[in-house]
Amino acid sequence: MSQLLELTTKEEMLAQLPIIQQLYPDYTNEIYGDLLDKMIPHNYKQLIVIENNTTIGLAGFWIGTKLWCGKYLEFDNVVVHQDFRSKGIGTIMTNYLNQKAIEENCNMMALDAYTTNFGAQKFYMNHGFVPKGFHFIKYLKH
Known part of the structure; x- marks a missing residue:
C-alpha cells in the first residue's frame, strides 16, 4: 500500500536525491541543497509517494499568488520512479494536490x-489541465 507524505524541511528533501537524479542526473547533494536553500523560503514543498520504504513518486509544489489568477498551486518537477511508471502514481499525486x-x-x-x-x-x-499560454524563457547563461 502506498503512503503519501508532504515534505517541508531541507533534510527530508535531501533524502529524495536519488529520485530527483532521475530527472537531473548531474545533481549532487551540494547542488540540490543549494537550490533547496533558495526555494524553501518561498513556500516550496514536496509530496512523495512511498512504497516498501522506497520513494516511487515525487512532486514539488508551491502555493502562491499572482495578479492574473489570485491564489494558485503550482506543480514543479514531477517524477515517477522509472520502475513504477504507468501504474497510477502520477494520478495519486495529481489527485492529492488537487484536493490540497x-x-x-x-x-x-x-x-x-x-x-x-x-x-x-x-x-x-x-x-x-488545459494550455493557457506560452511560458517564454530567455537564456542568460549557457
Missing part, C-alpha cells in the same frame, strides 16, 4: 510541461 489546492482555497492549479514531452501533455490534459 481546494482545501487551500486556490483559484487554480498550474504547471509547465516541455513542448516535446507529449506524454506529460496528454497525462495532464486527461486530468483536466
Whole structure:
C-alpha cells in the first residue's frame, strides 16, 4: 500500500536525491541543497509517494499568488520512479494536490510541461489541465 507524505524541511528533501537524479542526473547533494536553500523560503514543498520504504513518486509544489489568477498551486518537477511508471502514481499525486489546492482555497492549479514531452501533455490534459499560454524563457547563461 502506498503512503503519501508532504515534505517541508531541507533534510527530508535531501533524502529524495536519488529520485530527483532521475530527472537531473548531474545533481549532487551540494547542488540540490543549494537550490533547496533558495526555494524553501518561498513556500516550496514536496509530496512523495512511498512504497516498501522506497520513494516511487515525487512532486514539488508551491502555493502562491499572482495578479492574473489570485491564489494558485503550482506543480514543479514531477517524477515517477522509472520502475513504477504507468501504474497510477502520477494520478495519486495529481489527485492529492488537487484536493490540497481546494482545501487551500486556490483559484487554480498550474504547471509547465516541455513542448516535446507529449506524454506529460496528454497525462495532464486527461486530468483536466488545459494550455493557457506560452511560458517564454530567455537564456542568460549557457
